[in-house]
Amino acid sequence: MPENWMLPRIFPFGGILFDFLFVLIAIPIEAYILNNRLKFDKKTSTFYAISINLFSSVIGWFIFFIIEPMLPIQVRAELINYMFFHNFKLPNTQGLLILTAFIIFFATFLMKFFILRVLLFSLNETFPKKEEELPTSQRRRWRSFSNLKLQSNNLAITILMANSLSYTAITIILLFGAK
Known part of the structure; x- marks a missing residue:
């Protein structure tokens, strides 16, 4: 490995395993939300939930x-202290x-939203063929634009709900595990 790479010498395997556990908790929750809200079948919603969670992770x-290497030394020390010993020294x-x-x-929400949009766009097998444009009225154009905007909002709200519920479940598990 080149010397100028700023990769850590010790990987936080415990943190990565906890992240894997959290992904295993989030996948069924988000698959259920995708199935209910976006009306995907169970196999498709599970595939999308696995994909967006693994890619975002x-x-x-x-x-x-x-x-992490760019952080100030005091913040890095606090991060390491929290990751390994679960306590804070600075108030x-x-x-x-x-x-x-x-x-x-919110970064995870945005990543999941854009990953799902890319997956939906790239895995769509039936692209609409370009037909000759018929003259349409202004009302029909606004209606189709509004419909596209509504579909995008529905996807964003669904991902926000799924992300919120999975984070809530993970937080509850962490709170019960801390006692």
């Missing part, structure tokens, strides 16, 4: 391994942790 770890670290959790939640 891999992208998230990749971003973590890129950002303002809990606020930083809450802010980071919100950023991770």
